[in-house]
Amino acid sequence: MTIRTDMTGMLRHVGGHACGHARTVAVLFGAALLSMPLHTGSAVARDVATGQDRPLTIGVLTDLSGVTADATGQGSIEAARLAVEDFGGTIDGRPIEIISADHQHKTDLGAAIAREWYDRDGVDAIIDVPNSSVALAVQDIAREKHKVVLFSGAGTPALTGKACSPYSVHWTYDTYAVSKGTAGAVVEAGGDSWFIIASDYAFGHQLARDATEVVTAHGGTVTGSVLHPLNTPDFSSFILQAQSSGAKIVGIANAGSDTINLIKQAREFGVVAGGQKLAALLFLLSDIHGLGLDVAQGTYLTTPSIWNADPRARALSMRYFERMKAMPGMLQAGVYGAVLHYLRAVADASSRDAGEVVAAMRRLPIDDPYSMNARLRADGRVVRDMYLAQVKAPSEQTEPWDYLNIVSVIPGEDLVWPLSASACPLLAQ
Incomplete structure (x- = not known):
């Protein structure tokens, strides 16, 4: 069952799910949020079935029940929400949605969720994916569908090696x-x-x-x-x-x-x-x-990050703590940074096209409280200083x-x- 938060903050149920997994959808409106200045540009996309402008949708594909649930999971979802808030909550007057699912460390399930998100649900980008086998499968689908995928939880260097994709970004770390x-x-x-x-x-x-x-x-x-x-x-x-x-x-x-x-x-x-x-x-x-x-x-x-390393990181981490009653680890911090940089790139490119957005992610400076001297290079790897x-x-x-x-x-x-x-x-x- 899906839960959606509307502008009044009331919860309403909006139907089942074909794959049998749960999604949590948070629609974040800039008018109701503390935010950075809003961005301009034409990044509007239309729903094929309705002809209406559709939200920009980011899917957090994560571990909600397994060995890395504490390090990713609900914390990754909340980190993505914080990034949307700090971006401004909307783009071109349309809301930005965060949806989520648990891949259960099963490659076939993770791939099925990714395919359904891209094909049926109009997801523009997938984030997190804390399992290397699942990540490699999702990267193949994103390449096929010409869609963006941003890895924070996955660690295999193959994502930017022989399996690299023009539409993927390996954000946080690798083995x-x-x-x-x-x-x-x-x-x-x-x-x-x-x-x-x-x-x-x-x-x-x-x-x-x-x-x-x-x-x-x-x-x-x-x-x-x-x-x-x-x-x-x-x-x-x-x-x-x-x-x-x-x-x-x-x-x-x-x-x-x-x-x-x-x-x-x-x-x-x-x-x-x-x-x-x-x-x-x-x-x-x-x-x-x-x-x-x-x-x-x-x-x-x-x-790559420590929650209290400096005042800027501490301030953001305290906001996260208010919601999660825990401090963000490096994978959750990576989700925040990747989502924020992706949204800035969408605005800069005035497009949701995966190739144009990733090109903008390479062009723009990476600036978030958890990234030190970071840049995105040609193979999709974010090079960053670490502690x-x-x-x-x-x-x-x-x-x-x-x-x-x-x-x-x-x-x-x-x-x-x-x-x-x-x-x-x-x-x-």
């Missing part, structure tokens, strides 16, 4: 960036032998490969690795393999609740007490919150959700493949 930042720092600090436990799908495979490359490039060795099922409740056999390997570092190449559960169980099995250290290659704010500082303290991580951070000890915390010390800022160019080494076919055109 290469977080591996290079975190694994490189750990090896340089003496953690030069690794055993990697990775989730058994495209994201985990790629994260483990990238970490292996970074470790060996810094003079370390990877003694072994093992794959675990997504959302498994029992990591005991994998942890025992890591312990028996004798590696100094147990690399954790998964996400969300899998990361939390693996770290908890590793400590219960005495991994840290036995002299090994844990290195989570993708460690999110929601993971730290779920674990607590007593368990997570001292862990290195690489992140190397370390989880605070409980005694260092000064306020709720204050979990990270900034160790250094890593230049964006150090965290991406050079275009000269890219497999993206767009670069040969």
